[in-house]
Amino acid sequence: MRIDIMTLFPDMCEAVMGESILGRARKKGALEVHCHQIRDYTDNKQKQVDDYPYGGGLGMVMYAQPIDACFRAVCEQTGERPHLVYLTPQGQVLTQQRAKELAGLPNLCLLCGHYEGVDERVVEALVDEQISIGDYVLTGGELPALVLADCIARLTPGVLSEEACFTEESHFSGLLEYPQYTRPAVWEGREVPAELLSGHHANIDRWRREQSLLRTRRQRPDMLERAEREGRLSEKDREFLKLNPLD
Ligand code: ADE
Numbered sequence: 672m673r674i675d676i677m678t679l680f681p682d683m684c685e686a687v688m689g690e691s692i693l694g695r696a697r698k699k700g701a702l703e704v705h706c707h708q709i710r711d712y713t714d715n716k717q718k719q720v721d722d723y724p725y726g727g728g729l730g731m732v733m734y735a736q737p738i739d740a741c742f743r744a745v746c747e748q749t750g751e752r753p754h755l756v757y758l759t760p761q762g763q764v765l766t767q768q769r770a771k772e773l774a775g776l777p778n779l780c781l782l783c784g785h786y787e788g789v790d791e792r793v794v795e796a797l798v799d800e801q802i803s804i805g806d807y808v809l810t811g812g813e814l815p816a817l818v819l820a821d822c823i824a825r826l827t828p829g830v831l832s833e834e835a836c837f838t839e840e841s842h843f844s845g846l847l848e849y850p851q852y853t854r855p856a857v858w859e860g861r862e863v864p865a866e867l868l869s870g871h872h873a874n875i876d877r878w879r880r881e882q883s884l885l886r887t888r889r890q891r892p893d894m895l896e897r898a899e900r901e902g903r904l905s906e907k908d909r910e911f912l913k914l915n916p917l918d
Contacts, residue, residue, distance in 0.1 A: 672774065672827045673703040674820050675745045675753060677738065678783040679720060680813050681706035687817045692831065693824055701829030704820070705748070709733075712740035721786055730787030738782065738793050745780050753778035755799045758812035758819065759788060762801030765819060769802070773819075774826035781819060783812030845898050847891060849882040881911055888917065 721731040866878040
C-alpha cells in the first residue's frame, strides 16, 4: 500500500514513519510512504500558507491553493487519484472497522490541517472523507494522521511478521485481548496463571477466551453487549459469564 501525507511538518511525519516496524516495512517494500511539504506548492513569493479568517475570529486558516497543487502532484506521482482523508476533530471517529476497510485501498492520501483548519472549499472540492481520532482537540493533524497511518499500515500484508499478530488482538475480534505474561514464572511474588504453564493447548485457549470475556465486561461493557447482539458469544461464553458475576 502507498500512503502520501500532505503536511506543513514533513520531518515530524518522516521521523515517526521511519522507525520501528513501519520503518522496516518500508525498507523491505511492504509499505510505501511519502511526506509532502504543502508550503513547497504555494504560488506566492512569501511562501505563505495561511491567512486570517473571513468574518474575523482567532487563528489562521490554510489556503486552498497550495493544498490543491500538492494533491495534484501526489495524483501525478501515484498515477491515480488516491482516496483523500482530512484529519479533523469534525470527522467521523476512527474505528478498527474503518481502518480495516481503508487498509484494502491501494493508495491513500492524508491531509494534515493546522491552526484553525483548512479553507472549507478544499473539503468540498477535494476531500473524500473526514476522520477524527477522538473527541479532543490537538494542535494539528500530524499526530492524528500518524495514528491513522500506523493503524492502517499494521493491517497491510507483509508489515507485521505473522498475520496472527493482528487477528487475535483487541478490537479485531470485538473483545479485549487476554492478559499476556513472559518469564520469569514468578516476579516479586506474583505468579503466572497455572493454566498458561500447563502446556495443554485447549485449556490455554479456553482460559484466554474467559479472560477476554471478563476483561471486556469489566472495562468495556459496551463492547460485550455488542458482541452479544451480533451473535459472537457462544453458549459456553454466556454460561461462563453467568457463573462468574461482576463483584
Ligand atoms: N486535529 C486536531 N485534533 C484532531 C483530532 N482529534 N482528530 C483528528 N484531527 C485533529
